[in-house]
Amino acid sequence: MKATEAKLLDFLKKSPQFVIPIYQRIYSWKEKECQQLWDDIIRAGKNNNISAHFMGSVVYVEKGLYSVSSQSPLLVIDGQQRLTTITLLIAALVEVIGDQEPLEDFSAAKLRGYYLTNPLEGGEKFYKLILSQTDDRSLKAIINRMEQPDDMSIRVVENFEFFKSNLKKLGDLTSVCSGLAKLMVVDISLDREQDNPQLIFESMNSTGKELSQADLIRNYILMGLEPSYQTQLYEQYWRPMELAFGQQAYSDYFDSFMRHFLTVKTREIPKINEVYEVFKEYSRQSSVLNDGIDALVKDIKNYAVYFCAFALDKEKDKALKLAFKDLRELKVDVAYPFLLELYSDFSTRLLEHDEFVSIVRIIESYVFRRAICEIPTNSMNTTFARMGIGLKKDRYIESIKVSFLLLPSYRRFPRDDEFYRKIQTKDIYNFRSKSYWLRRMENFNRKERILVNEYTIEHIMPQADNKSEKLPQIWRSELGSDWARVWETYRHTLGNLTLTGYNSEYSNNSFAAKCEHEFGFKFSPLKMNEGISSEKRWDETAIIKRAKQLAEKAIYVWPAVTLSQDIMDAYKVQNEQTSEYSLEDHPYISVGKMAELFQQFRKTVLELDPCVTEEVKKLYVAFKAETNFVDVIPQAKRLRLSLNMPFADIDDPRGLCRDITHLGRWGNGDVEVGLDNPEDISYVMTLVTQAFERQIGAFE
Structure with a gap:
């Protein structure tokens, strides 16, 4: 290893080309990081007492002796986010600076010829910085002043526009040029024969955006391989994963996906900040090593496709797509490891399509019933992490039902009587997914589905007067002398809630007016409004009656799991x-x-x-x-x-x-x-x- 302190611009000028290896993460700095860099540059540029501003290190490796005098491309091990961001800032400065030269060597031509391109070279060698895939195409389009590709890099383009906008607002560009001239880095070159790039990479604690667990995993898999093998694995497996997720989703969800993947493989839930370490342990197991690196990366890619199907709405099958949507609305990420295992078995035909749909619906019922019955959720992640252990996959549905039915009380699948009782009295208006339960109840057994998001929730007995936050007088008379208790007890409960497209028209009108309105309950085509207008008045008795009716329906919308006692006894004997x-x-x-x-x-x-x-x-x-x-x-x-x-x-x-x-x-x-x-x-x-x-x- 050779480390040298250097001015960033001199370092860029002397270096022939920087290449971001394919195993590195995509460019991921957002406006927050760019704003911090901008502020540092302007502060240094305006303050004569600041002679230099250190912005981290650039670690690279090349074939042979590592120094910037070599004409070989420099493969960047650490520092690509800073290099890319500075390149975008310089590219923006080239566009804004026009005919000015605020400081010596800060003309548009010199900025372009020193730091963005190698003017005497052609092809790929023309560019000072080579990024990967989508990032590279967008950066080249900026440098060449061409239209962005259809699959442009969002981060590259947005950050370029951020700097261009800031430069235009700045007016006098002297401070930004002076600040750029003061930037310092530590130039660290590695010898492949003597240094271990992976260990050095892990130990770096550079400024800027922290590497994700998934970034570390990708680098761990690919960094030590020969370049041609890296390219093969990346293009065959890793790149398709990135495309399956999409740019933003890859940044947001890939870490959590890897955590779920490892939960499936190890049956233990890694701590969020220990995913990388757990992955290294997993990859060193003899069974994984024996299968080889190709099998490992292929396995990750396959599971990533499953994850995108149910977690990111990429599923093509209509029945599964709808079942996954309902499950996502309940926000049950804890079930994702189990879903990964189910999808893997589905992909190999160990689990049939209809069975898969049925199991997803069982999970949905389990989660929703527990939420309604207010059973603490602190055990659900372990429930799902270990659900696959001991399943009899030749009798998949039966085996899963048994697993749910044998759960201990604090992890129980609520029975019909408990669910029926609780759903009538719970404040379901403030339930975290109220559009979900209304949509499920309205569309149950419907072939022509209603788009619930086109409607709003209606309190038949108003929740309050908009101005006074009190129940209007007409409704106090409707409810009788005990109106305050009835209103407080039932206003947000199942029996008093429905759907309408005419919420503003109904307002806080009387019950009769809401029924007889031109588009009132009496004429509504929605199932949720059936029977409302047949009531003579809307009071405690009517609300309780409707709650019971809807609760009976809910038992079928979110069914319990049942098995014959003979089957249960057989499993109990085996488990005891x-x-x-x-x-x-x-x-x-x-x-x-x-x-x-x-x-x-x-x-x-x-x-x-x-x-x-x-x-x-x-x-x-x-x-x-x-x-x-x-x-x-x-x-x-x-x-x-x-x-x-x-x-x-x-x-x-x-x-x-x-x-x-x-x-x-x-x-x-x-x-x-x-x-x-x-x-x-x-x-x-x-x-x-x-x-x-x-x-x-x-x-x-």
Whole structure:
């Protein structure tokens, strides 16, 4: 490695050409980064006390000895965002500067000949900077003052226009020219025989826009390969991925896609900022290494296509496209790893089309029912991340239904009775996806679909007077003496909400006026308005009646999963862990004082939640949710409890707990507490509950 401090303009002038390798990310600076660079340049240019402004490093590699005296193109390892942005600024300056020369060597001809082009060269060698794909075509169009291609680079063009606009507003260009002359970089050349570009690339902490996890992954895959092999893999697999996403979506979603991809492959959810590290571990597994780099990149590309289909509305099949749209409106990114696995099986015909649609609809019902029933969502990502484990893919639908039906209570698929009850009383007007549920209910079993976005939500009983924020007098009389309670209780609930294209015409008119209007409820073609006008008055009784009717319909729109008891029993038998031990194998808790104490404690633990189960081991009795949260080791004069949580996290005001983090003990966990008195059960249960709730909360 050779590092030299240099003036940026001198560095650009002496260098024959910079090439951005195909494995580098596309140009991604936005106006925020450009504005910061602009401000730095103007500040340096206007202040005579500032002799230089450091803007980072440029790391490059070439064949042979690495210095700017070489005539070989310089392959940029780090610094492409800054080089590209400065090039765009200089290109904008060439257009704006006209016949001026604010400072020596800052004429249009010199700027163009020194920093944008190699005037005596032809073909690709004519350009000082070669970008990749779409970016390159747009930059060349700017330099050559030609029309942009149809697939122009949004970032390149927008940032060029940003600088051009700023330069025109500036008027006197002396400050920007002076600022450019003061820019400094560290010129870092690498020797391929001695330096490891990948390690250097990872360790760089340059200014500007931080590399995404996906950027690091792409570079990790391609950087160490021979250029021809890089080009082959990029053009065959990576470039099609970029095109499938589109420019903006690739920047916005590729990181999250890679996280979902790794979740499918590892069955664990990587932390957002650790995706790259997890990918490196995954790529080094023997099974992945044996298949080779081609298979790995092809696999990523295939999964990217699946992701674009359901997450970015790229699906072609009509039924799947609609099902994916409904799921996206519920904003359930946590289900994406499972959808990737499903789509992969669908692509190989392991899963049939109708089965795939049915499973997506099951996921939709599960998510919507849980939201309506206000079940905490903190376990859903783990639910979906591990849903594929143990599926019997020769009986796909059945196996998935069983998986949902066997979920513990805090991850449960709400039953019809719970969903029916909750959807009637929930404030569904302020539900995060109200257009979604209205569209689904209106279009259920319709072949001629209604475009709900052309309508607005109508409160039959008005939500408020626009001026006074109070219920109009005519409606107070309609509702009777108890109007305030009825209004507060039901105004945003299912029974009082519908769709209309005449919201402003209805205003806060009386119920009769809303029904008899020229386009009132009585004449509405919408299913949501059926039966409203048949009511004589709109009061608590009418709202409750309609809520029940719509709730009955909702059960069919978002159906529960059901299977015969015979099938469920067969799966339960397979899933149940058989134990060769029973409580009788533990004499201390089979008879006597400790037996009574254990039974009291046991009853209290099992009542924590229906998901809690008991398993008798050889040396202890385990109580589980996802896994053991408390183990009971029977002793002659006490029950020794092992709580499965870090000692530092236990809240123990009485100081009964003992830290056994580094001690060998039966059971699981770092916290030990003894129980020898029934009067202490209540307090000990506060400790046990902490371990239980921590385990459930860990599945976020």
